[in-house]
Amino acid sequence: MxxxxxxxxxxxxxxxxxxxxxxxxxxxxxxxxxxxxxxxxxxxxxxxxxxxxxxxxxxxxxxxxxxxxxxxxxxxxxxxGFIDTHVHMPQLAVMASYGTQLLDWLETYTFPHEARFCQADWARAEASQFLDLLLCHGTTSALVFCTSHPASVNAVFEGAQSRGMALTAGKVMMDRNAPANLTDTARESYRDSCELAKRWHNRGRLRYAITPRFAITSSPAQLQLAGELAQAFPDALIQTHWAENTGEIELTRQLFPERHSYLDVYDHYGLLGRNTVLAHGIHIGDQDRHRLAQTGASIAFCPTSNTFLGSGLFDLGAARAAGVQVGLASDVGGGTSLSMLATMAEAYKVCRLRGQTLTPWLAFYLATLGNARVLQQEDQTGNFRPGxxxxxxxxxxxxxxxxxxxxxxxxxxxxxxxxxxxxxxxxxxxxxxxxxxxxxxxxxxxxxxxxxxxxxxxx
CATH class of the missing domain: 2.30.40.10 (Urease, subunit C, domain 1)
Incomplete structure (x- = not known):
C-alpha cells in the first residue's frame, strides 16, 4: 500500500x-x-x-x-449530530404544562421557574441535565436561551465546554412586562451581555448570542443597546421570538405604534441580518418574507411548540419559496420533546395541515446541514466534510x-x-x-x- x-x-x-x-x-x-x-x-x-x-x-x-x-x-x-436552532435551557421542568397559550403560559409556568436560575448551583445542575438530555436525544449543537441571570449563561457554557460541544447561548435581555425578579435594566443587560460575550464568545467551540427575549419584554432603549451589541460583536448570533401568537403581535403593535410591523421593530434597531434567528414567524406576510430574504435572517420553525400552545401553523412552503432560510427547532419548554425526530414528525403534520408536505430528505437535511447553515457554523458541523x-x-x-x-x-x-x-x-x-x-x-x-x-x- x-x-x-x-x-x-x-x-x-x-x-x-x-x-x-x-x-x-x-x-x-x-x-x-x-x-x-x-x-x-x-x-x-x-x-x-x-x-x-x-x-x-x-x-x-x-x-x-x-x-x-x-x-x-x-x-x-x-x-x-442533530442541531437545534431554538431551545430554552431553563424550561425543562415546565415542558408539557397544561392548558394555556403563549402569554399566559409565560406568566403561569415559565417566569416563576426561571427565577430560580439566579442560584449558581441550581443553574449548574439544570444546565448539566439539559446538556446530557440533548446528547441522549442525538443533539450535539444548539442555539440556547438562558435566563436574565448571568449565572445561567455561565452554567450552560461551562457544561458545554466540559463536553466539547458547539453551543451558542445568551443572557435574556428583559427590562419590562415581566416579574421584578427576572427583569434587568437596559444598561445592566448591555453590561452583562458584554461581559459574558467577552468571556465566552469564540472560546473553543462556544459562541455568544445577543438575546432580547422578544419585543414585548424589551424597551426601545434596551433594543437600541442590543443593536449596539450586534455592532460590537459582529460575528455573534442574534436570537429572539417573533410573530408566534396573535395576542403577542397585538401587544407589540400597541407598544411600538411608530413601527409599521413587528418585524420592523427588530429591523429598526439593527437586529436583522444573516446572523439573526427569529423563532416562530407564524403570522407573517409576503412583505415580511421578502425582508427576511433580503437581510439573510432565518426563521426557526418550532412545530411541537406551535401546536402544543395552539399558536398556529408555520407556512414552510411560502418561506422557502421566498428564499427565506428556515431551521428546525424543539423550542423546549413550549415544545414537548428535545428529540429532533419528534420535531420532524410534528413538522410533517403541520405541513400536511397546510396542504404541503415535508419529505424525509428535507427533514433530515434541516436537522443537520440546514440548521448548521442557520447558525452560521457549516464550516464546522452539519456534514462529514473532511476537516x-x-x-x-x-x-x-x-x-x-x-x-x-x-x-x-x-x-x-x-x-x-x-x-x-x-x-x-x-x-x-x-x-x-x-x-x-x-x-x-x-x-x-x-x-x-x-x-x-x-x-x-x-x-
Missing part, C-alpha cells in the same frame, strides 16, 4: 450505514442530484476530533494503522419494537428515514459523539443483532 494513503496513528473509526447532506435536497419526492452521500457499509475516520475521511468501509479499512479499533453498528445509520468536527449520531431502526418490525420487512433508505422521523424517539438513538468522542450510548447499544438488509435508492 502507498504510505501516502495511510491514515495517521491515533485514528478512530466508526462503521455503519452512513448518510450526510452536501446541499439542500429540495422538497420533492426525489432529492436533488448530488445533494447527499450514502454509504450502505461506510466508515467514518476521525483524527484529533475532526473528520479525516468518509466512504465505503472496504476501501478505507486497509488504510487504517494496525490495531485501530473500529466501532461497528451493522444496522446503525450514522449521521451528523469538520466529528459530531455524529447513530440511529438504530431496531431500537423500538415498531421500527424494528418495519425494518425487518425490508426498506429503502427513504422509507427508513421516514419511519425514523415519524415513529422514532430517544430509543432510536444508539450513540452520540462530539468531536469523535462517544459521550452517550444507549445501555443496550452493544447488543448487536445479526445484519439485516437495507436497500438504497437514489444513492
Amino acid at each position: 502507498d504510505p501516502l494513503l495511510a491514515f495517521p496513528a491515533g485514528c478512530q473509526a466508526y462503521r455503519g450505514n452512513i448518510l450526510h447532506f452536501l446541499n439542500d435536497p429540495g422538497n420533492a419526492p426525489e432529492p436533488e442530484p448530488d445533494s447527499y452521500e450514502y454509504y450502505p457499509d461506510g466508515l467514518l475516520v476521525v483524527h484529533q476530533g475532526r473528520v479525516l475521511a468518509t466512504g465505503p468501509a472496504p476501501e478505507l479499512i486497509s488504510r487504517l494503522p494496525g490495531g485501530t479499533d473500529i466501532r461497528h453498528w451493522p444496522e446503525g445509520l450514522i449521521m451528523p 469538520n468536527q466529528a459530531d455524529f449520531v447513530v440511529l438504530d431502526p431496531l431500537g423500538a419494537p415498531i421500527t424494528a418490525m418495519k425494518h425487518r420487512a425490508g426498506q429503502s433508505l427513504q422509507e427508513l428515514l421516514f419511519d425514523l422521523m415519524i415513529l422514532g424517539d430517544d430509543r432510536a438513538i444508539a450513540a452520540t459523539a462530539v468531536a469523535g468522542q462517544l459521550l452517550w450510548q444507549r445501555p443496550d447499544a452493544d447488543e448487536q443483532p445479526a445484519p439485516l438488509s437495507l436497500t438504497a435508492t437514489g444513492a
